[in-house]
Amino acid sequence: MKIVIPGGAGHVGTVLSREFHALGHEVVVLSRTPRKKPWRTVEWDGETIGEWAAEIEGADAVINLAGQSVNCRYNETNRRLIIESRVRSTKILGEAIAQAWQPPPAWLQASTATIYAHRYDAPNDEALGIIGGAEPNAPDTWRFSIEVATAWEQAFNEAATPLTRRVLMRSAIIMHPDPGSPFSILSRLVRMGLGGKSGNGKQFVSWIHEQDFLRAVLWLIEHPELEGPVNLASPNPLANAEFMRVLRSACNIPFGLPAAEWMLELGAAIIGTETELILKSRRVIPARLLQSGFTFQYPNWADAAKELCARSNNGALHSV
Numbered sequence: 261m262k263i264v265i266p267g268g269a270g271h272v273g274t275v276l277s278r279e280f281h282a283l284g285h286e287v288v289v290l291s292r293t294p295r296k297k298p299w300r301t302v303e304w305d306g307e308t309i310g311e312w313a314a315e316i317e318g319a320d321a322v323i324n325l326a327g328q329s330v331n332c333r334y335n336e337t338n339r340r341l342i343i344e345s346r347v348r349s350t351k352i353l354g355e356a357i358a359q360a361w362q363p364p365p366a367w368l369q370a371s372t373a374t375i376y377a378h379r380y381d382a383p384n385d386e387a388l389g390i391i392g393g394a395e396p397n398a399p400d401t402w403r404f405s406i407e408v409a410t411a412w413e414q415a416f417n418e419a420a421t422p423l424t425r426r427v428l429m430r431s432a433i434i435m436h437p438d439p440g441s442p443f444s445i446l447s448r449l450v451r452m453g454l455g456g457k458s459g460n461g462k463q464f465v466s467w468i469h470e471q472d473f474l475r476a477v478l479w480l481i482e483h484p485e486l487e488g489p490v491n492l493a494s495p496n497p498l499a500n501a502e503f504m505r506v507l508r509s510a511c512n513i514p515f516g517l518p519a520a521e522w523m524l525e526l527g528a529a530i531i532g533t534e535t536e537l538i539l540k541s542r543r544v545i546p547a548r549l550l551q552s553g554f555t556f557q558y559p560n561w562a563d564a565a566k567e568l569c570a571r572s573n574n575g576a577l578h579s580v
Contacts, residue, residue, distance in 0.1 A: 262319045266290040267326025297403025306349035313356040321481045346412040368417045373432040373544040375409035385547035432493035436470035454515030458562040461501030464543035466493045469558035481576045491546045510565035534558040
């Protein structure tokens with residue numbers, strides 16, 4: 261297959277590109293700052309039609325990951341960049357697909373499990389899940405994340421691509437051991453003795469192992485009956501306190517100091533991020549994937565954490 265990945269230079273794009281390349285597929289990453297990789301990279305600005313649009317012709321799938329990182333403080337400038345980078349790149353990609361003589365049969369669009377409401381009472385699936393933004397006492401930064409996700413999805417849904425099937429990938433945190441990844445950061449905190457619960461520890465963590473994420477993306481490409489929103493998450497989210505306890509066990513660390521909410525707020529301000537990434541309860545389940553027959557290799561966090569810790573300890577990290 262030929263797979264085009266706009267915005268594929270980041271962590272998730274590298275995970276996908278590496279796997280597709282290893283499987284023998286032709287991978288083309290569209291990036292504002294192309295770098296030498298084992299796969300082809302082509303320059304684009306994410307805003308205007310250019311020579312990059314020729315890569316869309318005859319592609320088997322497009323996987324759009326483009327957008328400014330949300331791992332930052334939500335000041336006015338960053339908020340504008342986060343929304344505009346997602347909406348503009350999605351719109352221009354839709355135009356390129358609409359203009360193609362041989363458009364791709366599948367367009368997979370990055371979204372996020374953060375679009376769902378902060379809740380403890382019941383899980384969010386694609387049919388009955390509650391879209392967030394109206395939760396009582398929700399911080400402004402949490403409401404902004406919902407605005408980002410809904411604007412992103414709206415731009416995608418408004419694209420006129422009748423010959424291309426479209427899937428919204430509402431992904432949970434993708435767990436892989438590459439340097440700088442969420443798992444890498446969490447496991448380092450655990451080994452430093454700082455891997456206790458965050459806040460009250462009751463907030464749910466939705467996650468997906470790297471291998472299941474890769475397999476799910478291929479599944480979405482290969483199953484034409486799937487379109488619209490699809491949750492990419494393990495079927496077993498768990499509370500933060502239990503999530504961290506299992507991770508400590510997998511890393512063979514017997515204890516971890518807890519972090520009060522005020523400590524998290526201070527730490528987030530120092531490193532330039534937001535506590536929403538830690539404190540919002542993301543209880544998401546992959547109903548549509550399971551209904552379509554997809555099976556998870558790592559449905560439980562204990563098995564996933566054990567495998568990831570072993571790979572991290574053995575230095576089995578990729579450098580591409």
